[in-house]
Amino acid sequence: MSGRAVVTIAGDVVLKRHAPGSDAALLAAQLAVAGAEPWSTVLLAPLAPSPVAAPSGDLLTLWPRVAALAPGDPDLPWAEAGEILARLHTLPVPPLQPHGGAARLARALRAAAALPADAAALLRPLASELLRRWPAPTASDRLVHGDFHLGQLGRTPTGALVLFDLDDLGLGHPAWDLGRLAGFHAAGILPDRDWAAFVAGYTRGGGRWPAGGAGSPLDHAARAAVVIGAVREASGHSDDTAGALLAACARMAQWRL
Numbered sequence: 001m002s003g004r005a006v007v008t009i010a011g012d013v014v015l016k017r018h019a020p021g022s023d024a025a026l027l028a029a030q031l032a033v034a035g036a037e038p039w040s041t042v043l044l045a046p047l048a049p050s051p052v053a054a055p056s057g058d059l060l061t062l063w064p065r066v067a068a069l070a071p072g073d074p075d076l077p078w079a080e081a082g083e084i085l086a087r088l089h090t091l092p093v094p095p096l097q098p099h100g101g102a103a104r105l106a107r108a109l110r111a112a113a114a115l116p117a118d119a120a121a122l123l124r125p126l127a128s129e130l131l132r133r134w135p136a137p138t139a140s141d142r143l144v145h146g147d148f149h150l151g152q153l154g155r156t157p158t159g160a161l162v163l164f165d166l167d168d169l170g171l172g173h174p175a176w177d178l179g180r181l182a183g184f185h186a187a188g189i190l191p192d193r194d195w196a197a198f199v200a201g202y203t204r205g206g207g208r209w210p211a212g213g214a215g216s217p218l219d220h221a222a223r224a225a226v227v228i229g230a231v232r233e234a235s236g237h238s239d240d241t242a243g244a245l246l247a248a249c250a251r252m253a254q255w256r257l
Contacts, residue, residue, distance in 0.1 A: 005167065013047065014063040018167065022059050026097060027051045030169045031061065033094045039143070042088045044154070044164040066154030066164060077161070078194045081150055082201025084161050089142045089174040090206045099146035100168030101176050102134050105224050108231040119234045122249055123227060130224045135217060141171040148177040175210045178202070179221025180229070182212075187226055187248035189241050223252060 006017040018027065028050050034043040047062040054060050069076060109127040112120050145152065146168025153161055185195040203209060210218045230249050233242035 009065060012065045014065050016061045016063060017054065018051070018059040018061065020058055022167070024051055024053075024059055027059055027061070027167075029096055030166050033096060033143075033169065034166055038091055039088075039094065042084050042091070042163055043166060043169075044156075044162045063164065064156075066156055066162060068154040068164075069150050071149075071151050076150055076194070078150075078197035079201030079204070080161055081153055082198040082203075082207070083205030084153070084163065085145070085148060085177055086202045086205030086207030088145060088163065089177070091143055093141070093143055093171060096143070096170045098137055098141075099144050099170030099172040099176060101146055101172065101221075101224065102131065104147065104168065104228055105131055105134075108228045111235060112231050115231070115234050119230075119246065122246070122253060123231055123234070126223070126227050126249055126252055127231070130220065130227060133220060135173060135220065137171065138173075140173075142174050144170065144172045144174060144177045146170055146172075146176070149180050173210070173217040173221075174207065175217035175221045177221075178210070178218060179223075180225035182218060183222035183224075183226040183248070184229070184241075186222060187241075187244050189244050226252070 005019050008015045008017070031046045031049060031051065033039045035045045035049055044063060044066060047064055051059040051061050105127055109124060109131065112123040112127060114120075115123065145163055145166070147165065148163075152163055152165045154164055155161055181190055181195065181198055184190040185192075199209065210216065212218050226245055226248050229241065230245035233240075233245055
């Protein structure tokens, strides 16, 4: 999908050029949360408290370099990832806007229009219906990462695991952060062993696993994550999981949302 961020690494410093049109006030609020306790115990704290504008107008932020987890690693810390996500979800709720999941789904809907006709005909109605059913904010919303997967975790020089890439950080139902792994497990992409370790870690970390079932927040989040992933993979980012994700979307369309 177009309009993606660009990351430049120089030694121990990471410069992130955010996608054109990013909201400076929202980004500043996200940086403020990431740099303050208790949220900085699980989120990567920025090196500068506010974004700066490049001559092009794009927003730039500075971050310490961490050792990002490699998605292909056979020994990924699934249980530890579940624990840190649970810790995020149990922290005090800061003054932030809703997370960026709805915007991600809207971008997927737009990107699907450029796919081959058969993929577009499958994915666009699914994305549109999921957007129509997007849950309204509630008083019980928590702080969520907004784009959680294990590639968003890295280790600091002390060995601590932290969450980074905070562009979608905001408030919402914790199920949103669980949806990608839940959906990929249901699609047959995430192995049972890894899924079980993640769920066990999340529970051990103090997370309250949400109820599933048709129409639940977890069901909605899982479906949305699979559709977003299918659009991304079908757009040529990777062929590794495109077939499984498109097949899962075809089942959704057959069974109806």
